Amino acid sequence: MSGVRSYGDPCGVARGLDVVGERWALLVVRDLLLGPRRFNDLLGGLPGVSPNVLSQRLRQLTEHGVVQRRDLGPPTRVHLYELTEWGRALEPVLLQFGRWGSQSPQRPEGALGIDSLLLSIKATFDPARAADLRGVYEFYIDADTYLAEVADDSVQIRRGTAPDPDATLTTDLDTLRAVCGHQITMAAALGAGTLRLSGDEHARQRLTELLLAPFTPAPQPAKT
Template identity: 80%
Template sequence: MSGVRSYGDPCGVARGLDAIGERWAMLVVRDLLLGPKRFNDLLGGLPGVSPNVLSQRLRELTEHGVVRRRDLGPPTRVHLYELTDWGRALEPILLELGRWGSQAPPVREGALGVDSLLLSIKTAFDPAPTAELRGVYEFRVDADTYLVEVADDSVAIRRDTAQGQPDATLTTDIDTLRAVCGHQVTLAAALDSGTLRLGGDEDAKRRLTDLLLAPFGPAPQSAP
């Protein structure tokens, strides 16, 4: 692992930071939690990182066994980056870090990507009330489809499509999704404008939207 710095400390925390402690490394892992991505997709989801720095982080994470590159081969010649089993084991750590970090003062610049918005569902997951949200849902955001499966005590989210008919579907673009989750646009207004569409029966659509909006709290009340 030439060029990769080490704390030289046998403690498990230090050894973990040897693997994922460089700037951008944890955000690369975050953006791979829902499934493999191409280099340009990762670059688009991390607008503050340069191509050279992203290449370096991917190389380091691969050397440490956190990420692997999968070549799809001809005729596509597409290279995908995905988490190894060891890398996927970081998910509960990242979700807990997200809960902790959400208490920090908000930043004025930057915008949540679709992965971060959907991971917020997992971060806020509470098995008690969420038992009422059981179902299989598809979130179709721009060109990507995300499969969300809610059981009695768990929620699973990945870039995928349902094997059969999902209970409900949501189709929109990232700007609209971000605006609805951020309470800048009401769900009703997005539906009326056609920038967001829901499919499924009324109960399933309600469960889907409750699941999506739960991490972001109720809309702020306007002044009387």
């Protein structure tokens, strides 16, 4: 398997680390959770990784059956990387790991990527609010389009579009980061024209609540 080192331990944790324990491997999986991506898209979403290392990780993950490459063929000749069914089974593991890691007292200076922002919605989604937030929502972020569907007790997010979404949000990643980071308000971004919402009023409100819920500080108990 391309010279990958093994712990030589039959424990499930060790065997899992044999597959995804190399540096960058889990972040590649993270960036494929919302749908297929091209090599250059993955490279752009992983600051600090070199093309050679990314190629090596994709090759290893493919050999292990976590990732597969799909060739679209002519005339596009585009190669897409996507998770296999076994690879997609890592999603709840990664979401839980993200919840745990977000409590770390150490916070690097880097900015969250778009996939990490949207995965935060999934990681912190409150099933009790599904009925209030039910709907189909599209996010147009720079050149990418994402679809969020709230139904029953969960939210599903992926790259793609819907024929008739309840509401849509159009903005750039810097503005989205600023809004989610409470550096500017949604109203200010709307007023400046750097963010646009479409859909009826109630659907726009549901979309806003869904988007901002992971980044809204929990109320602090009153001091006595």
